[in-house]
Amino acid sequence: MLIIKLQGGLGNQMFQYAFASILAQKNKTKVVIEGSIFERVEKTPGFTPRKFELFIFDNQYDRVSESDVISFHHLSKINKAKKKIGLNYPKIYNEPSFGFQTDALSIKSPVYLKGYFQSCKYLIGYENFIRELFSFPVDTLDEINKELLIKIKNFNSIAIHIRRGDYVNDKMTAEYHGSCGLDYYLEAIKLMASKNKDFTLVFFSDDSDWVKEQFNDLPYPKIVVEHNKGEDSWKDMLLMSSCHHNIIANSSFSWWSAWLNINSDKTVIAPKKWFETKDLNTQTLLPEEWIKL
Numbered sequence: 001m002l003i004i005k006l007q008g009g010l011g012n013q014m015f016q017y018a019f020a021s022i023l024a025q026k027n028k029t030k031v032v033i034e035g036s037i038f039e040r041v042e043k044t045p046g047f048t049p050r051k052f053e054l055f056i057f058d059n060q061y062d063r064v065s066e067s068d069v070i071s072f073h074h075l076s077k078i079n080k081a082k083k084k085i086g087l088n089y090p091k092i093y094n095e096p097s098f099g100f101q102t103d104a105l106s107i108k109s110p111v112y113l114k115g116y117f118q119s120c121k122y123l124i125g126y127e128n129f130i131r132e133l134f135s136f137p138v139d140t141l142d143e144i145n146k147e148l149l150i151k152i153k154n155f156n157s158i159a160i161h162i163r164r165g166d167y168v169n170d171k172m173t174a175e176y177h178g179s180c181g182l183d184y185y186l187e188a189i190k191l192m193a194s195k196n197k198d199f200t201l202v203f204f205s206d207d208s209d210w211v212k213e214q215f216n217d218l219p220y221p222k223i224v225v226e227h228n229k230g231e232d233s234w235k236d237m238l239l240m241s242s243c244h245h246n247i248i249a250n251s252s253f254s255w256w257s258a259w260l261n262i263n264s265d266k267t268v269i270a271p272k273k274w275f276e277t278k279d280l281n282t283q284t285l286l287p288e289e290w291i292k293l
Contacts, residue, residue, distance in 0.1 A: 002027060002109045003064055006035045010053040010234060011252025012116060014134060017054055019104075019117035021133055022126050027109040032062045034112070056234045057134055100284040118252065119284040120259070131260060136238040144227060145235050151223075152243050155200055158192050159243035160185065161236075161254040162205040180249050180271050182214055187293055188247040188269040189218065195267060202243055204236045250274045258290070269293055 004020035006013050020031045038052050054061065093107055095115020100122065107113075123130055141149065151157075162185065189201065200221040205211045208226035215222065228235040233253075240246060240257035245267045248254035258268045272292040274282045286292060 001032045001062075002029050003032045003034050003112045005037075005112070005114045006033055006052065006054075007037045007050075008116070009050050009253060010237070011254070011256050012118075013052070013054050014256050015116060015118045015252060016113075018130050018133065019122050020113055022122060022129070023105065023107055023113075024109070025126075025129070026105065029109045030062065032064045034064050051231075053231075053234065056137060058137065059133060098280040099282065118255075120287045121284050123259075131262070134256070134260060136234070136241075138238070141235065141238075145239065148223075148225065149239060149242055152200075152202055152239060156196055156198055156245075157200050157202050157243040158189075158196070158245045158247065159240040159257065160189070160201055160203050160247045161240060161249045161251065161257060162203065162207070162211055163249040163251045163254065184271055184293060185215075185247065189220075191269060191291070191293070192245060192247065192267065193220070196245070199244075202239070204240055255285075259287070267291065 002020060002024045004016050006016055008016075017031065017033075024031045033052075033054075035052050038050060091110070092112045092114065093104070095101065095104075095113075095117060098116065098118065100119035104117070105122065138149070152159075163179065192199070200223060201215070201218065203211045203215065203222065203224045205224075205226075208224050211224055225236060225239065228239075237253060237257045237260075240254075241260040241262075243261065244263050244265075246254075246258040246261055247269045248258050248271075250271045250273070255270075258266075258270070261268070268287075268290040270286050270290045270292055274280075274285060
């Protein structure tokens with residue numbers, strides 16, 4: 001089998017599960033999820049509790065307990081010795097650094113994967129497979145989202161995702177991730193306006209009051225989506241991916257909304273500076289065709 005340690009919110013979980021699923025397909029095996037991190041419910045500096053969110057997709061998920069993972073750790077310590085006598089025991093693959101690892105797609109199962117695996121390069125050649133893996137249950141939408149989905153598909157809609165929340169309110173998270181400022185969004189909107197006519201801006205944010213205050217005077221039709229909260233947050237990703245174009249935040253949730261957008265003429269604008277910290281190499285995170293500001 002192939003075990004993936006899930007962590008983070010929906011966007012992070014999607015990166016991890018996508019990579020594991022591609023690797024499992026190459027190995028002709030199945031993905032097993034280790035999600036002990038979702039048992040942590042107390043918010044601490046730099047850590048926001050998350051829930052398992054991949055349930056929204058119609059995939060089969062096998063789970064493994066943390067005790068089984070401990071046995072994987074134990075086995076990994078004696079793995080070299082076991083190999084000498086020809087036995088194939090589980091090993092651990094710790095992602096060595098952020099970004100694309102050239103050897104990662106050659107990993108053989110059984111293996112326990114630990115990392116974020118955030119790179120568009122992992123998905124090259126598997127685009128249709130991943131989009132099928134992450135097919136949203138559109139038929140389960142409530143009436144307000146069904147109506148909005150029809151609207152944004154019928155006019156030239158530009159999705160704008162603005163993440164604030166822990167990105168601005170948690171000191172450790174803010175120092176690590178940072179947040180996209182007002183200037184970034186105004187410049188991105190200006191660029192979109194130079195490429196499009198008769199468009200509507202569709203804002204998605206965890207701080208709709210800030211959005212309304214900052215963008216109220218823009219001379220364009222606007223919609224502020226603020227009704228999808230908590231377990232309904234995935235509906236924002238669905239709606240954003242259904243818009244014609246995307247202006248995204250430095251967020252994996254935002255990244256997937258743009259990547260899953262299948263409009264052939266889409267324009268995606270993304271922040272050039274993805275993290276506040278300078279320790280991470282993000283050169284392979286964004287597709288080359290996306291505009292970086």
